[in-house]
Amino acid sequence: MPTPVRGRLADDREILLYDSDTGLGVDRRDLPRRSPLPVTTVRRDPRTGDRVIVAPARQERTYHPPRQMCPLCPDPDGRSSEIPAADYRVAVLENRFPALSTVGVPYRAVPEANPLRVEELGTGRCEVVCFSSDHDGSFAALSDEHARLMIDVWAHRTAELFARDDIAEVYCFENRGAEIGVTLAHPHGQIYGYPFRTRRTRDLLRTAAAYRAEHGTDLFESILADEIADRTRLLVRTEHTTAFVPFAARWPVEVHVYPNRHVRNLIDLTAAEADDLALVYLTVLRAFDALYARPLPYIASWHQYRADAEEGYLHAELFSVRRSADKLKYLAGSESGRDAFLNDKTPETIAADLRAVIA
Amino acid sequence: MPTPVRGRLADDREILLYDSDTGLGVDRRDLPRRSPLPVTTVRRDPRTGDRVIVAPARQERTYHPPRQMCPLCPDPDGRSSEIPAADYRVAVLENRFPALSTVGVPYRAVPEANPLRVEELGTGRCEVVCFSSDHDGSFAALSDEHARLMIDVWAHRTAELFARDDIAEVYCFENRGAEIGVTLAHPHGQIYGYPFRTRRTRDLLRTAAAYRAEHGTDLFESILADEIADRTRLLVRTEHTTAFVPFAARWPVEVHVYPNRHVRNLIDLTAAEADDLALVYLTVLRAFDALYARPLPYIASWHQYRADAEEGYLHAELFSVRRSADKLKYLAGSESGRDAFLNDKTPETIAADLRAVIA
Numbered sequence: 001m002p003t004p005v006r007g008r009l010a011d012d013r014e015i016l017l018y019d020s021d022t023g024l025g026v027d028r029r030d031l032p033r034r035s036p037l038p039v040t041t042v043r044r045d046p047r048t049g050d051r052v053i054v055a056p057a058r059q060e061r062t063y064h065p066p067r068q069m070c071p072l073c074p075d076p077d078g079r080s081s082e083i084p085a086a087d088y089r090v091a092v093l094e095n096r097f098p099a100l101s102t103v104g105v106p107y108r109a110v111p112e113a114n115p116l117r118v119e120e121l122g123t124g125r126c127e128v129v130c131f132s133s134d135h136d137g138s139f140a141a142l143s144d145e146h147a148r149l150m151i152d153v154w155a156h157r158t159a160e161l162f163a164r165d166d167i168a169e170v171y172c173f174e175n176r177g178a179e180i181g182v183t184l185a186h187p188h189g190q191i192y193g194y195p196f197r198t199r200r201t202r203d204l205l206r207t208a209a210a211y212r213a214e215h216g217t218d219l220f221e222s223i224l225a226d227e228i229a230d231r232t233r234l235l236v237r238t239e240h241t242t243a244f245v246p247f248a249a250r251w252p253v254e255v256h257v258y259p260n261r262h263v264r265n266l267i268d269l270t271a272a273e274a275d276d277l278a279l280v281y282l283t284v285l286r287a288f289d290a291l292y293a294r295p296l297p298y299i300a301s302w303h304q305y306r307a308d309a310e311e312g313y314l315h316a317e318l319f320s321v322r323r324s325a326d327k328l329k330y331l332a333g334s335e336s337g338r339d340a341f342l343n344d345k346t347p348e349t350i351a352a353d354l355r356a357v358i359a
Numbered sequence: 360m361p362t363p364v365r366g367r368l369a370d371d372r373e374i375l376l377y378d379s380d381t382g383l384g385v386d387r388r389d390l391p392r393r394s395p396l397p398v399t400t401v402r403r404d405p406r407t408g409d410r411v412i413v414a415p416a417r418q419e420r421t422y423h424p425p426r427q428m429c430p431l432c433p434d435p436d437g438r439s440s441e442i443p444a445a446d447y448r449v450a451v452l453e454n455r456f457p458a459l460s461t462v463g464v465p466y467r468a469v470p471e472a473n474p475l476r477v478e479e480l481g482t483g484r485c486e487v488v489c490f491s492s493d494h495d496g497s498f499a500a501l502s503d504e505h506a507r508l509m510i511d512v513w514a515h516r517t518a519e520l521f522a523r524d525d526i527a528e529v530y531c532f533e534n535r536g537a538e539i540g541v542t543l544a545h546p547h548g549q550i551y552g553y554p555f556r557t558r559r560t561r562d563l564l565r566t567a568a569a570y571r572a573e574h575g576t577d578l579f580e581s582i583l584a585d586e587i588a589d590r591t592r593l594l595v596r597t598e599h600t601t602a603f604v605p606f607a608a609r610w611p612v613e614v615h616v617y618p619n620r621h622v623r624n625l626i627d628l629t630a631a632e633a634d635d636l637a638l639v640y641l642t643v644l645r646a647f648d649a650l651y652a653r654p655l656p657y658i659a660s661w662h663q664y665r666a667d668a669e670e671g672y673l674h675a676e677l678f679s680v681r682r683s684a685d686k687l688k689y690l691a692g693s694e695s696g697r698d699a700f701l702n703d704k705t706p707e708t709i710a711a712d713l714r715a716v717i718a
């Protein structure tokens with residue numbers, strides 16, 4: 001596990017540099033103090049039980065700043081960016097415009113005086129993860145060794161956040177591309193420490209438990225074995241890692257990446273498994289950019305669980321809204337109104353197209 | 360219930376004109392015959408149980424045609440558009456690029472030889488609903504009486520599709536605006552007759568049943584009464600109809616419209632209720648376009664159920680991805696990866712902003 005250099009920004013947010021040669025300078029900006037009151041709440045939709053995060057302060061977040069004002073580039077003077085350092089390899093900092101309150105009372109459900117209007121307060125964690133100090137870089141452009149460092153950084157963050165009582169789920173993800181709403185061009189991902197279990201996680205765990213009750217085996221192990229046996233949608237198969245297009249892909253580009261050994265989270269990977277996972281992850285992302293010979297907008301979404309979770313298997317979902325060289329998929333009436341996805345591409349076609357560009 | 364003029368297009372798709380003065384001409388286009396084989400399938404995601412519609416033929420659908428080639432404008436010659444008529448008020452036709460096969464075998468789940476790869480075949484229904492022959496019109500620009508005709512048309516389509524054994528759910532909706540992926544500018548909505556219950560519908564019915572078991576009352580009646588009592592998010596309240604921003608709004612603009620009397624579907628409305636619903640619906644859509652003094656991209660999503668459904672309350676959800684005059688909301692990592700929505704606007708602010716522009 002790497003040991004980062006730790007510091008605080010001008011408004012007391014935490015910042016960590018990993019594998020740093022230069023160390024942290026002083027953030028000399030005159031930032032407003034963070035509100036001691038919760039800036040976000042979580043409401044429960046009485047029609048579905050789903051939680052909705054209400055985060056009005058985010059309306060003011062930084063929006064497509066000009067390159068010379070990039071808040072994620074290194075800033076040796078500590079006067080213009082979020083990262084007061086001459087350079088860095090990987091930097092992690094608390095988000096200035098968090099989707100979840102990070103100061104204030106611990107998370108708790110407010111007593112349900114009215115079951116139709118349940119609002120929950122409390123803290124979570126929102127981190128920005130800068131993959132590289134190169135403003136024009138991307139995850140796919142990282143060296144093998146730098147991508148491996150990223151696996152370590154995610155594992156380190158996961159371990160630290162899982163140790164907190166108020167965090168139910170640690171979500172490492174990357175939004176890439178203006179087409180899906182990214183407002184900062186500098187290559188970066190995010191980590192959310194949700195104070196509740198998200199619906200997707202609850203769905204996966206519930207389905208896995210039902211599968212175990214019915215079939216006596218692990219759902220995710222079974223899916224992995226089935227995709228390997230079928231081969232139709234298989235993309236990459238190495239000693240420790242497998243990547244495939246899932247049987248019921250929802251997106252016109254979608255790949256799932258599993259370690260071959262059943263682990264719950266990134267912390268539990270051996271060094272050899274982490275090496276291999278980094279390489280396969282790079283292979284898939286490079287294939288993404290090769291599909292249309294230009295950067296593909298994508299979302300990378302990691303699923304992981306505490307060691308004592310009842311179910312769950314570490315895996316990454318990588319997917320894109322691009323459905324052809326010049327067209328995007330939109331989540332319109334069927335998806336946004338009914339949660340019923342339409343995919344214009346068959347999973348087998350998606351797999352064939354990706355296999356054609358995997359180096 | 361209105362009686363439409365019925366006809367067939369060159370490839371045997373059905374077309375209906377409502378309240379027509381001119382009647383239908385002959386479609387003289389040389390269209391390819393529809394495939395007798397299913398063009399879509401439904402796959403079940405083994406990780407969640409969700410259904411995904413795989414519809415590869417839709418990749419070729421008409422994409423932003425020039426105005427003079429609009430397939431939804433009236434075409435007296437029957438040579439260039441989908442609607443061979445000198446004019447029309449409301450036209451309904453089977454979608455040329457359906458998301459659900461409309462010919463082929465009846466819907467059935469293929470026997471689950473492999474529970475991880477369940478694929479279902481079968482027929483559903485996908486209709487295009489042209490609100491007006493005016494290419495530059497919109498639903499909000501319809502006259503009161505024309506909007507009332509639309510309620511009748513939806514009710515007529517609902518009754519006809521509910522009568523079919525192979526359709527589990529009738530979904531009337533409108534996608535409006537290129538920002539959410541609309542590829543035909545002519546004002547139109549759609550109707551899907553899904554051969555299965557969508558996840559959202561299953562969620563609503565399950566939650567309503569649980570609510571009844573716990574509280575002994577109807578969930579949707581309770582929500583409506585609670586929003587009326589609270590008033591904070593109330594927008595419009597008339598003799599027969601109520602519109603409000605829901606307590607846990609997921610979108611930066613979101614309004615729900617309920618008839619005051621509990622009915623399951625559009626067919627069950629009295630004439631006075633339908634009159635009133637049309638007016639309130641227009642009021643909300645006109646407020647949408649007034650918010651930023653230009654057409655708002657939106658999705659209008661109707662929830663309705665067969666008369667003998669165990670739960671359910673007719674209502675419309677109207678929502679937009681626009682979060683400010685110059686910014687859109689995107690469904691990125693938290694929403695698309697975790698089903699955890701973030702809303703940058705509080706529901707109470709949304710309500711206040713809409714109340715300010717309701718005439």
